[in-house]
Amino acid sequence: MDWDKLRIFHAVADAGSLTHAGDVLHLSQSAVSRQIRALEESLDTTLFHRHARGLILTEQGELLFDATRAMSKRLETAAARIRDSEDEVFGELRVTTTTGFGTLWLAPRLPALYAKYPDLKIDLMLEERVLDLPMREADVAIRMKEPSQADLIRKRLMSVNMRLYATPEYLAARGTPQELEDLKRHRLVCQNVHAAQVSANLTLVQQLMSYDIPSTLTVNNYFGVLQAVLNHLGIGVLPNYVTEDFTNLVRVLPDVESNEVPVFLAYPEELRHSKRVAAFRDFVIEEIFAHRKRQREGREE
Structure with a gap:
């Protein structure tokens, strides 16, 4: 042919x-x-x-x-x-992750990666749909659960928890809840229970909704939830990694949180020796180590 x-x-x-x-x-x-x-x-x-x-x-x-x-x-x-047989790191790297993690955690840290590898071209694909890595819909994925696709190299990066946050201005106007029953007097901002999301967050949201909260705002990703919370709209269910970059947020009901959500990085076996993939993987791992160090230092202060 x-x-x-x-x-x-x-x-x-x-x-x-x-x-x-x-x-x-x-x-x-x-x-x-x-x-x-x-x-x-x-x-x-x-x-x-x-x-x-x-x-x-x-x-x-x-x-x-x-x-x-x-x-x-x-x-x-x-x-x-x-x-990738060349010594230098350059060319296109297609990275997929969720909208929330990509906008709130990954994108703000990319300047450091570009500073180190200025000739890298990253195509960042943010969506809840799990792209097919073996079929090369993307080169690297960061996901909130272990990938099930075959022939993938995977590494657990960290764990996150979903917690309740609000701004000081909102709490000053509406009061700070002391127990779950108090949420009836507040607006809850969270992901819709029918949206694609991790099961740990779904379980927490369903638990909170059982208290017959009269006013809610549901969004299909954490970026939208965060924007609503930052604009004093209510108490939001957010992953704990956002607090480092938004230190003005106040944690509400500190004893309430989801189970741990594992975060995995994965890429096809055939890209094992890719210098672009290795550079991105090492960058993410370094950023997570720095993130953990800052968290420890914050707890010791």
């Missing part, structure tokens, strides 16, 4: 348009169209349904696109490994 035609087919299937694929490939629309027709003739099948708004893959086209997509990811992996 002609590799060049497969490359053109993949671009068309990905773009859904002959014109857009031609722009990516630096070919004319007619040249792209000829290559697609030649590929269809060689396979004796139709790969696209053609209509006024663009192209839609046929069932046979979907099968071929699955194959070219897998090929593309394998080629990306090979190219990454070739680049």
